């Protein structure tokens with residue numbers, strides 16, 4: 001656990017409860033974790049374990065339909081104690097979110113340029129001309145070709161991967177200090193997934209932006225995150241460095257997650273079948289995931305023991 005002083009975000013005993021038709025569902029059941037500036041924290045867990053609701057609760061998006069308890073300290077101030085209006089100075093500006101469904105988050109009736117500019121209008125002091133220039137710069141940054149000529153296009157004129165990039169551009173418009181990324185690559189093919197993850201990583205590094213990355217994919221966690229938190233039935237069952245959690249899982253659920261990944265495929269198969277991915281492993285910060293030096297190869301993360 002990070003020290004009290006260097007945590008940007010400290011979540012303490014967060015509980016989110018829904019009441020419907022006389023039934024009570026506790027989607028998030030008393031979780032606590034920290035995120036430091038510039039850190040990438042992976043949040044994994046099976047479907048329905050409460051990952052999205054956790055992210056939404058942090059920035060007050062579940063207030064209208066659920067009750068939220070606990071504390072969410074952002075730079076020492078409790079966001080849960082703020083009114084919705086007070087939250088607006090943080091939400092979308094200092095803390096930004098990429099939602100799980102890019103198509104439902106983009107407005108189909110507004111051009112991409114307008115949607116980015118709206119966000120800039122809400123969160124920056126830029127005038128109209130500067131907003132347009134910044135919108136082009138952001139689209140450029142996330143790798144949309146001919147950005148200036150795409151501003152007037154509508155979401156349906158972009159591919160799935162491009163829409164996801166646009167979502168990232170919108171979420172970065174305010175230069176956030178933290179990005180809550182809810183499965184930003186799940187719906188995309190492997191090559192695009194990889195590009196977007198690399199993009200997020202380079203942004204985290206260059207802008208010193210912290211990321212909470214929700215994913216089902218342990219390979220993504222190993223490739224991308226500094227630490228990982230595992231959720232199960234609304235609770236955090238394990239938190240630690242990626243290396244510790246993947247190498248020495250403590251909780252049966254985490255062990256199950258690791259076991260569900262194919263173990264007996266020879267590493268050479270992994271590394272040569274996905275050369276682009278393999279190339280990233282050579283830059284992987286977690287050397288423990290390498291194969292023995294003599295092999296001259298890097299280990300695919302899906303094989304837990306390199307010996």
Ligand SMILES: Nc1ncnc2c1ncn2[C@@H]1O[C@H](COP(=O)(O)OP(=O)(O)OP(=O)(O)O)[C@@H](O)[C@H]1O
Nearest residue numbers: 018025027045046047048049050051052053054065
């Ligand atoms: N608006 C809502 N009202 C009532 N229950 C909800 C609501 N939104 C989510 N839930 C419930 O909260 C629990 C956690 O949902 P959540 O969306 O956080 O899961 P998740 O871990 O993100 O799953 P996935 O990996 O499928 O996205 C689920 O049981 C879900 O049915």
Ligand SMILES: [Mg+2]
Nearest residue numbers: 051052053100
């Ligand atoms: Mg979800």
